[in-house]
Amino acid sequence: xxxxxxxxxxxxxxxxxxxxxxxxxxxxxxxxxxxxxxxxxxxxxxxxxxxxxxxxxxxxxxxxxxxxxxxxxxxxxxxxxxxxxxxxxxxxxxxxxxxxxxxxxxxxxxxxxxxxxxxxxxxxxxxxxxxxxxxxxxxxxxxxxxxxxxxxxxxxxxxxxxxxxxxxxxxxxxxxxxxxxxxxxxxxxxxxxxxxxxxxxxxxxxxxxxxxxxxxxxxxxxxxxxxxxxxxxxxxxxxxxxxxxxxxxxxxxxxxxxxxxxxxxxxxxxxxxxxxxxxxxxxxxxxxxxxxxxxxxxxxxxxxxxxxxxxxxxxxxxxxxxxxxxxxxxxxxxxxxxxxxxxxxxxxxxxxxxxxxxxxxxxxxxxxxxxxxxxxxxxxxxxxxxxxxxxxxxxxxxxxxxxxxxxxxxxxxxxxxxxxxxxxxxxxxxxxxxxxxxxxxxxxxxxxxxxxxxxxxxxxxxxxxxxxxxxxxxxxxxxxxxxxxxxxxxxxxxxxxxxxxxxxx
Ligand code: ATP
Numbered sequence: 001x002x003x004x005x006x007x008x009x010x011x012x013x014x015x016x017x018x019x020x021x022x023x024x025x026x027x028x029x030x031x032x033x034x035x036x037x038x039x040x041x042x043x044x045x046x047x048x049x050x051x052x053x054x055x056x057x058x059x060x061x062x063x064x065x066x067x068x069x070x071x072x073x074x075x076x077x078x079x080x081x082x083x084x085x086x087x088x089x090x091x092x093x094x095x096x097x098x099x100x101x102x103x104x105x106x107x108x109x110x111x112x113x114x115x116x117x118x119x120x121x122x123x124x125x126x127x128x129x130x131x132x133x134x135x136x137x138x139x140x141x142x143x144x145x146x147x148x149x150x151x152x153x154x155x156x157x158x159x160x161x162x163x164x165x166x167x168x169x170x171x172x173x174x175x176x177x178x179x180x181x182x183x184x185x186x187x188x189x190x191x192x193x194x195x196x197x198x199x200x201x202x203x204x205x206x207x208x209x210x211x212x213x214x215x216x217x218x219x220x221x222x223x224x225x226x227x228x229x230x231x232x233x234x235x236x237x238x239x240x241x242x243x244x245x246x247x248x249x250x251x252x253x254x255x256x257x258x259x260x261x262x263x264x265x266x267x268x269x270x271x272x273x274x275x276x277x278x279x280x281x282x283x284x285x286x287x288x289x290x291x292x293x294x295x296x297x298x299x300x301x302x303x304x305x306x307x308x309x310x311x312x313x314x315x316x317x318x319x320x321x322x323x324x325x326x327x328x329x330x331x332x333x334x335x336x337x338x339x340x341x342x343x344x345x346x347x348x349x350x351x352x353x354x355x356x357x358x359x360x361x362x363x364x365x366x367x368x369x370x371x372x373x374x375x376x377x378x379x380x381x382x383x384x385x386x387x388x389x390x391x392x393x394x395x396x397x398x399x400x401x402x403x404x405x406x407x408x409x410x411x412x413x414x415x416x417x418x419x420x421x422x423x424x425x426x427x428x429x430x431x432x433x434x435x436x437x438x439x440x441x442x443x444x445x446x447x448x449x450x451x452x453x454x455x456x457x458x459x460x461x462x463x464x465x466x467x468x469x470x471x472x473x474x475x476x477x478x479x480x481x482x483x484x485x486x487x488x489x490x491x492x493x494x495x496x497x498x499x500x501x502x503x504x505x
Contacts, residue, residue: 016307017306017307020368024050024238024371027049029046029047029050029053030044030045030047030050030238031045031047032044032045033045041243042232042235042241042243043243043244044238044239049452053401053402054246054363054367056402056403057370057401058225058246060273060277060401060498061248062223062225063502064501064505065250066223067502069221071219071221072223072250073220073223074224074225075206075210075222075223075224076224076225076226077224078202079195079196079227079229080193080196081194081201082193082205083192083193084331085327086197086201087330088330089323090326091194092178095197096176096177097112098110099111099172100114100150100169100170102163102164102166102168102169103168103170104161104168105163105166107161108234109161110233111172112142114159115153115154115159116135116138118157119131119135119138134153147171147172148172150172151169154172155167155169176231177232178195178197179229180192180194180195181195195229196226196228196229197229197230198228198249199225199228200251200358201323203224204323204356205327207253207324207354210222218254218354219253219254219255221250221253222251223248224250225247226246226247227247228247229243229245230243230245238368239364239367240306240364245362245363245364246362246364247360247361248361248363249358249359249360249361252266252359253337254354254355255349256320256321256352256354256355259320259357260298260318263298266316266357266359270302271302272505273505274302274304274313274314275504276503276505277370277398277401277501278370278373278374278396279370279373280373283304283369285302286302286303287302288300293317295319295322296317297319297320298317299315299316300316301315302314302361304365306372312365313366313369314359314366315358315359316358317360318355318357319356320356323356324353324354324356336352336353337351337352338350339351339352370398373396374396375396376393376396377391377392377393378391379392392450393450393451394450394451394453394476395450395451395452396475396476398500398501399455399495399496400496400498400501401453401501402452402453404433404454405454405456405492406434406435406455406456406488407434407437407456407457407458408421408428408434408436408437408458409436409442409457410460411442411459411461411462420464420465421436421458422436424458424460424485428492431493432493432496450475453475454475455474455476455495456472456492456496457475458470458471458473459471459473464485468484468485469484469485470482472488472491
């Protein structure tokens with residue numbers, strides 16, 4: 001697109017989570033699930049605009065994985081898997097969170113989050129050393145499964161329940177986060193199955209199917225987008241922590257001696273992706289894990305600064321051969337790859353179980369980060385003396401992510417302007433998502449589009465009837481330019497294309 005003529009307005013992203021939740025609901029992005037029955041905790045539905053934004057984010061990720069890399073292919077595995085999958089993956093025995101209840105308020109908390117909250121308080125007060133030593137002590141106790149020790153630490157740190165303000169805590173218990181259900185009509189142990197708590201295992205059990213049918217050579221990756229389910233103990237931060245959510249995971253199968261190199265490579269590539277979809281560098285940071293999950297030999301989170309602080313949005317994990325080796329042991333099916341490439345001695349690398357570097361991002365957390373970053377409020381100084389400044393709210397989404405790319409608005413409905421605008425809208429629809437709107441004053445219609453993030457508004461006026469030109473109004477700068485109708489497809493088409501995102505990665 002041509003450069004805006006006016007200086008861009010300087011907006012600041014809206015601060016509070018409450019404003020974000022309200023905007024998401026009011027403009028059809030996210031609704032509480034089954035709201036007419038007062039909702040279901042930690043479950044949400046995406047509305048008519050939310051589903052478009054989410055689909056666009058998923059598409060950007062999918063293309064970034066499977067289109068930009070010759071050696072990455074996608075799959076779509078079932079949510080239900082053989083129960084032994086979760087034994088092999090360690091989820092049956094180890095996918096637990098330590099929980100604790102306050103006897104007075106009857107509220108349940110994650111013990112580790114209470115301690116992390118205290119450490120954050122120390123850090124904010126400038127005592128980084130005390131914060132770190134508390135985290136270290138927590139890591140040590142959890143690692144040793146010393147749950148009494150965790151409870152004692154909570155009490156010693158004088159961490160009270162935020163509701164009852166008392167130290168009247170129960171013991172700490174481990175709580176498995178997997179949802180289970182029965183398959184078939186007989187209630188016996190063998191029919192107990194789980195809703196998958198991560199999509200990764202659907203990739204591991206298909207590793208050889210994909211490798212053989214696709215004649216894939218190490219290094220190669222398998223990508224997947226799909227639902228995952230976790231019975232989270234505490235879920236209070238909107239779509240940040242849900243019980244049903246969506247993951248976008250990619251498992252990259254590599255030669256064992258190249259693990260560090262690929263880990264660093266994916267760490268960088270994934271950060272670039274987040275910047276390319278429009279998240280600002282200063283709101284993104286790496287966070288190395290102090291306490292590694294049971295499967296990981298190295299792990300880093302990419303954190304985003306949400307209104308409630310920097311939190312994990314994506315995890316990058318060097319998983320070694322943990323998963324494939326365990327599946328091999330439990331299934332008794334070899335999970336090996338024959339590598340015909342030659343090593344430095346001129347001999348083939350031969351048979352081995354590949355190592356894995358995983359990238360795992362939550363589609364919902366990516367949505368929340370994108371939405372928080374986009375919601376912008378600004379004051380427009382009045383051009384006339386004595387007149388009040390105006391407030392404006394808009395969603396500064398990357399144009400390729402916006403639910404609608406363009407809105408066509410006739411200045412008035414009469415004199416053939418409406419028909420002309422409708423014809424323009426329908427000629428654009430096959431290229432990108434376009435809406436026609438003739439309801440109310442043009443200023444109000446611009447505002448409606450700003451609130452859902454439509455990057456381009458096309459106004460049809462009397463001049464259009466004479467010379468087939470229209471005005472394009474740019475969402476962020478509010479600048480306007482006159483272009484001919486025949487140029488619209490090309491001008492807007494490129495600006496809103498996924499290409500724009502992919503080029504930045
Ligand atoms: P957390 O520490 O916040 O519970 P995690 O380390 O358990 O997250 P992973 O198991 O690494 O998360 O999952 C990968 C990604 O899936 C996370 O980075 C996050 O974006 C997403 N995710 C995990 N749990 C949830 C959830 N309950 N709701 C929404 N997204 C989630």
